[in-house]
Amino acid sequence: MKYDFDRMLNRKQTNSYKWDQSERLFGADDVLPLWVADMDFESPPAVKEALVQRALHGTYGYSIQPEAYNAAIVSWFARRHDWQLKPEWLSDAPGVVTTLSLAVELFSSPGDRVLLQSPVYAPFFDVIRMNGREVADSPLVERDGRYIMNYDQLEQEMQRGAKLMLLCSPHNPGGRVWERDELERLGELCIRYGVTVISDEIHCDLVMSGHRHIPFASLSEELAQRTMTALAATKTFNLAGLHTSFAVTANSEMKKAFDRRLRTLALNMTPYFNANAVIAAYNEGEAWLDELLAYLEANRDYAIDYLSEHLPQVKTHRPDGTYLLWVDCRGLTTDVRQIKELMFRQAKVAFNEGSQYGSAGEGFVRINYACPRSFLHKALERFCRAAQTVESK
Ligand SMILES: Cc1ncc(COP(=O)(O)O)c(C=O)c1O
Known part of the structure; x- marks a missing residue:
C-alpha cells in the first residue's frame, strides 16, 4: 500500500460538519462521528x-x-x-x-x-x-x-x-x-x-x-x-x-x-x-482511488463480520458500492427515540438514524465506514456493548 488509510487525522476544530458538531447535535463532544458522508482520509496527494x-x-x-x-x-x-x-x-x-x-x-x-x-x-x-x-x-x-x-x-x-x-x-x-x-x-x-x-x-x-x-x-x-x-x-x-x-x-x-x-x-x-x-x-488520483476502494471493501467486510458476531440481533445490507452500511436494528428496537438514545447517550457514537431517509428507514442506522479501521472498530465496539446492555434490561 502506497497510501496510509490507517492514519487517524485530527479533524476537530477544522470547521468540520462531521467533527465539530458532536456537542451541539448529540449532547457530548466525545461522541464518535460516523455519519455525514465525507471521509476521514486525506485526499490524493496531487489534489x-x-x-x-x-x-x-x-x-x-x-x-x-x-x-x-x-x-x-x-x-x-x-x-x-x-x-x-x-x-x-x-x-x-x-x-x-x-x-x-x-x-x-x-x-x-x-x-x-x-x-x-x-x-x-x-x-x-x-x-x-x-x-x-x-x-x-x-x-x-x-x-x-x-x-x-x-x-x-x-x-x-x-x-x-x-x-x-x-x-x-x-x-x-x-x-x-x-x-x-x-x-x-x-x-x-x-x-x-x-x-x-x-x-x-x-x-x-x-x-x-x-x-x-x-x-x-x-x-x-x-x-x-x-x-x-x-x-x-x-x-x-x-x-x-x-x-x-x-x-x-x-x-x-x-x-x-x-x-x-x-x-x-x-x-x-x-x-x-x-x-x-x-x-x-x-x-x-486514480491509483489512490484503487487503493481506497480496497481499503473500503475491507472495512465493509470488517464491519459486517463484527456486527454479525457481536450483535446478531441486527442485520446488515452488504453494500455493492458507497461507503455506507445500512443496518437493520429492528431486532433491537423499532423506537426511533430509543435508537438515538442508544447511539448518542449510551454508546456515544453518531451513526445516521434511519428515519431521515423516509419512514421505510425507521429502525435502521447508516454507518459511514470511510475511516481508519481502528476508529471503525472503536465505534462498533461501543455500539455493540451498549446495545447488549439494552437487550439484557
Ligand atoms: C446521493 C447523494 N447525493 C448528493 C450528495 C451531496 O452532494 P452535494 O454536496 O454535491 O450537494 C450526497 C452526499 O452525501 C449523496 O449521498
Missing part, C-alpha cells in the same frame, strides 16, 4: 498539492474554467465508466443537491408528483417538497438483505401522472449498485410513460469488486435524451467542502434551460480553487 499551489499564489480573483477541466472529466468517464461524454454536455453547479433542486423546479410544475425510491438520501424529499411538488414514493423492496426496485408500483405512479423521477444510482443508503437489467427495465417504463430522469450518480466511483456502475444515460440514446446526470468528484476524492459538481445533459433543450437558470441565480461563476483540485483528482 493537496494543487490546492497548496493555488493558495500560495496569494491573489484570489475571479476565475475561469480552463479547458483542461472538461477534458479531465471526459477522460475519467471514458476510462473508468466506458461512457463517452461530449464537453458540450457539461454544466457546472455548486453541488449535486443544487442540481436536483433546480431540475425539479425546471422539469416539473407546482403540485406535480415527483418519483423517488425510499429509503433515500434525505435531500431528495426536501428538493421535491420545498419546490412545492409532491413526493411520489416507490419504496424499494427488501429481498435477501438487498433492495430491489418495485416496478409494478413505479408503473402505477407513472400511470397516475408522475413525469419526473429522482434516481439514486448507486443508491444511498442501501448501497445498491443497480445492474444493467434493473436500469433497463426502469428505462423502458420511463420511455413508455414519458418520464424525465434526474440521475444522482455522485457515488459512481465508489463501487466494490464484483460490481459495475452503469450510467443511466449511457443505456441508450433515447434515455440519454430524457436524462440529466448529477455528478461530482467530491465523494470519490473527499472534496465535499469545495462544493463543486457538474451535470451531464445530452438533451440540448434541457441543458439550455438548466444553464439559463444557473445564470439567473448567478451560480455560474467558477470558484477559485475547484478546477485545479478536480483536474488533479481525475488526472492523478
Whole structure:
C-alpha cells in the first residue's frame, strides 16, 4: 500500500460538519462521528498539492474554467465508466443537491408528483417538497438483505401522472449498485410513460469488486435524451467542502434551460480553487482511488463480520458500492427515540438514524465506514456493548 488509510487525522476544530458538531447535535463532544458522508482520509496527494499551489499564489480573483477541466472529466468517464461524454454536455453547479433542486423546479410544475425510491438520501424529499411538488414514493423492496426496485408500483405512479423521477444510482443508503437489467427495465417504463430522469450518480466511483456502475444515460440514446446526470468528484476524492459538481445533459433543450437558470441565480461563476483540485483528482488520483476502494471493501467486510458476531440481533445490507452500511436494528428496537438514545447517550457514537431517509428507514442506522479501521472498530465496539446492555434490561 502506497497510501496510509490507517492514519487517524485530527479533524476537530477544522470547521468540520462531521467533527465539530458532536456537542451541539448529540449532547457530548466525545461522541464518535460516523455519519455525514465525507471521509476521514486525506485526499490524493496531487489534489493537496494543487490546492497548496493555488493558495500560495496569494491573489484570489475571479476565475475561469480552463479547458483542461472538461477534458479531465471526459477522460475519467471514458476510462473508468466506458461512457463517452461530449464537453458540450457539461454544466457546472455548486453541488449535486443544487442540481436536483433546480431540475425539479425546471422539469416539473407546482403540485406535480415527483418519483423517488425510499429509503433515500434525505435531500431528495426536501428538493421535491420545498419546490412545492409532491413526493411520489416507490419504496424499494427488501429481498435477501438487498433492495430491489418495485416496478409494478413505479408503473402505477407513472400511470397516475408522475413525469419526473429522482434516481439514486448507486443508491444511498442501501448501497445498491443497480445492474444493467434493473436500469433497463426502469428505462423502458420511463420511455413508455414519458418520464424525465434526474440521475444522482455522485457515488459512481465508489463501487466494490464484483460490481459495475452503469450510467443511466449511457443505456441508450433515447434515455440519454430524457436524462440529466448529477455528478461530482467530491465523494470519490473527499472534496465535499469545495462544493463543486457538474451535470451531464445530452438533451440540448434541457441543458439550455438548466444553464439559463444557473445564470439567473448567478451560480455560474467558477470558484477559485475547484478546477485545479478536480483536474488533479481525475488526472492523478486514480491509483489512490484503487487503493481506497480496497481499503473500503475491507472495512465493509470488517464491519459486517463484527456486527454479525457481536450483535446478531441486527442485520446488515452488504453494500455493492458507497461507503455506507445500512443496518437493520429492528431486532433491537423499532423506537426511533430509543435508537438515538442508544447511539448518542449510551454508546456515544453518531451513526445516521434511519428515519431521515423516509419512514421505510425507521429502525435502521447508516454507518459511514470511510475511516481508519481502528476508529471503525472503536465505534462498533461501543455500539455493540451498549446495545447488549439494552437487550439484557
Ligand atoms: C446521493 C447523494 N447525493 C448528493 C450528495 C451531496 O452532494 P452535494 O454536496 O454535491 O450537494 C450526497 C452526499 O452525501 C449523496 O449521498
